[in-house]
Amino acid sequence: MTDISKDMLMNMLHPGIIMIAFGVITMLLPRPCRRPLSVVAPACAFWAFLQMGPDSSLAYALTPYIRMQFIHFDSIAYAFTLVFCAIALLNGIYGEGIQHRHECGMSMIYAGSVMGVILAGDLLSLIMFWEISAFASMYVVYCKHDMASERASFRYILVHAFGGNMLLVGVISYIFHYGNEITNIADHTGEPFFWLMAVGVAVNAAIPPLHSWLPDAYPESTATGTVYLSSFTTKAAIYLMIRMFAGIDILIIAGAVISVYAACMAIMENNIRRLLAYHIISQLGMMIAAIGAGGETGIDAATAHAFTNILFKGVLMMGAGAVMYATGRSKITELGGMAKKMPVTALCFLISSLAIAGLPGLSGFVSKALITEAVASSGHKTAALLITAGGVGTLLSITLKINWFVFFGPCVNEKDSQVSAKVPVTMSAAMILGTALTVLIGVFPDRFYALMPYATNAHPYHMEHVLEYIAIFIGGSVPFFICIKKMKPHDEITLDFDWFYRVVLNRLVLWISGLCEKIFSWCDRHAFKTAEYLRTHLGDPYLWTAGSSSVKIRKFSFENESRLIGDVMTVIVLVFTVLLALVTYLAA
Template identity: 35%
Template sequence: MQSGWWLHPSIFLILGALVIPFLKGTVQQGYRVALALAFIFIVFQTQAGVYGQFSVAGLEFVTGRADKLSLAFAYVFSLITLIATIYSLHVKDNIQHVSALIYAAAATGVAFAGDLLTLYVFWEMMMLASVWLIWRRNTPTAYTAGYRYLLVHAVSGVMLLAGIVLQYGETGSMAFEQMQATGTAFYLILIGFLINAAVPPLHAWLSDAYPESTITGAIFLSALTTKTAVYTLIRGFPGTEFLIWMGVVMALWGVVYAVLANDIRRLLAYHIISQVGYMVAGVGMGTAIALNGATAHAFTHILYKSVLFMGAGAVIHMTGKSKLTELGGIYKYMPLTFVLYMIGAASISAFPLFSGFVSKTMVVEAAAVDKLAWVWLLLSMASAGTFLHTGLKLPYFTFLSKDAGLRPAEAPWNMLLAMGIAAFFCIFIGVYPAWLYSFMPAPVEYNAYSAGHLFWELQLLLFTGLGFFLMLKHLGGERKLSVDTDWVYRKLAPIVVFGISDVVRQSWRGFITAMQKRLGNIWQSMGQTYGSNGPIGQTWSIGLTTVWVVFFVALYGLYILLF
């Protein structure tokens, strides 16, 4: 369907963000909220169709392709932009505000991109904007984590660009549609997307960088990068079977490392990896129910994960502490933060009447329908682990356990308001899932509240909760470091690089020393032969010189006569 003129929401938000540094105080705060509201309005007013279509040198570009799938992601991206903007109203950092909004605009641009080159431009814009949300924390660990984040995503961009070039060479088209597994381009583009989706072993950038980001920047980070990657996988690689098992590995990997985490935002970061695993597995299954489940779970995950990160951020903002071993007993001083956090915890744990229940169970049900028994079982295990750590361990040791002597005030009003808006959607979607299902790319024929689903999920939650309290003394945070795959480029790579450099440096020094010695020997030999004391360097007598001259002149004359 060809459509007419369209104001691209991403362009609108980028241009609006550039005005922010010229405003101050409450005027700037009001402007930022108004800009986010206008962004929501433009996105929700967008009708299905093709926009911004043009050709250059034979290349066809579609800067705006709006359909059910792209609109579902654009809707939730615009909602989280407003929520995160409200959450950050107290922050006075223009670079952070501008970067965050450009980041959100770029993610929305990816969702609307109808061709691969447009997607690539917005993909790289996301990387360049989002890294500032890490660096602006202005700590040494934030700077180094940001550089590593930038390096990993630069690799993702290179892979994607190489794949796009090869894809055009193989097909003559730049259209971003379902990819055919016929050549190198397929795998290069897939790897580029998998890096941003944080699929192990390419995942550690997330748990490395997100805990070091700014408190408000983490809300944008938790919502956008991995979910744009999920969108691109749904669009380009549905039914790619090995993604099923990659998703299962993600779901379990994140849960296992969350067990070991002591930093509250690192624990939540690992659960991003785990929850995205459900989406990736759904993409791999490729059926209508699985793709609807992946899309729905991305939508609900953005909202409930924002509640969790906002709750953790409020604790860090008010206490200055981020480790479970340093927290405890603060529910009396931050009761609203605690209650709102628990709404997000109930959602991610898939409690009935909360949003995670109506989306996560759809992916698990898709595995059951496809008779993938092991996938169903392992995803159910991961769900139990999620409740154990995000729903029980983190809130217990942060808010309820032994008093750590902290006496924080309640979080600022804007933080609570933002958490409240996101928490409302967590409950609203859980109670009325038809609203969410209406956005899905295919008609939804799924009833989350069947007796079987309710019985199984409540049973799973009950026994997980029982296990938590029986093993409570073994589940607290510990002052230890967990080694993940980022060890390869954080520790091993420098050792290897510097080790090779030392070997090369020593070899070069040995070569130079040997050459100097060899040249010295040659020079000494020449001196002995041609020097003043050598046989050739000695002064000849006039008579002997005359004899040799006459001899050579005679030879020359004989040559002339004969030839």
């Protein structure tokens, strides 16, 4: 009996809810007690994940007819929960001791809610965790507490509230027609709920033109906050796309275009974290293309690239955060020669940047191989070419540009790039662990592929494929070094689609509010004038005739003015009586 109860309890363990509970506790505890929790909480969540199996179930009957299923553990959820637990643990190590109370707690709630999205067995529990993650992530953006982060978090929550509401309306509409289960809706393109849900998911997946919240918000958070943000929201949206939109053909081209567009924007960027944020979008484009390709290979490719991307992008963000923590600067123009001052960070950043570019032997090569195969097998040669170009953009902007101008190139501004704070050991440890995982996945691709939903049996390490990727590296690098002066960043910003709501929409709102103010003040003024006119003219009825252009009317007079007032009052009373009678009659 005891064993049965224990088994039941173990089956009900939910890593996301554990993280959320730890997050709430962390916000209540004093500093000495809460410091270890940033590592203990993800460790507990990881342990809970390891206890999960196909029998795991946690449900709650909202009404006799609506049942919320919080755990639905299948192969796709397995891969995503595994990587989310791993990155939560790495982030917990990275931020140990440097996060303040609310940031630490909210980061845990955010990570837990995204795990809740992954494990959700129905649409209602999905939307519940989705909204929790939106608000928790908003706080993670806000937690830097400066003007830029406050404004960015405000824009962030506006965009996500829009997306969340679209998804909510779509979900309600879908439940009304087809029930509460999460299924593929690719065949329902003609129905409104499809487009509502597509827009809601597209916002979180940062699909252009709904992507600009990402490079707007992520760079404004703290060093640790950005690492959390880069790992969860967009990948949860990719998970939902795999579940609901896999196999939609248009996504292949869209994803390929997105990867090139975001790479171009990244090449122009000067802020390291903003550049990396654009690269999240570029890599998401590749995942979306794989989702569009559909099938087992496509889903495995998208899952694999999301998995590896979470790890190496996490390390890249950690490296950028470490540089910012040590120097207080995040612009490339203000940095240089950091490899001598921060060798561990530089090495981890270099390996991860080579991984994101797809160097053989690292995790990026393994996952990109699947994406190339999935897109090529779908017959879209243009999309495959664009994805290759997107990969070259990644090589140019991260692997070459950041590594050269920030870490390994000459130090242009020695005064600015002084290291003022020592990077904590926990930060370095998290980066080393993340890099190690990236290398391990690259070295043992078969074991990695076995974790994927359909365990695709691919062999990326055949000579021709390796040479192709080396050729891409050489071919992409040569123009960079030829145009090295041109590639030097400038201390400027790049306009993106957020310009529409940061400038155009703002001006429009101001113009409309100004117009409304003018209309209201005009109405007020004339209402007062009318009231004053009536007051004076009712008090002195002869004023009615005074302003007349007709001599006859102007000279009109009454012998007995009190009689006139009486007449006017009688008329007014009569009119009111008639109106009252009319209203009473209509009401009856």
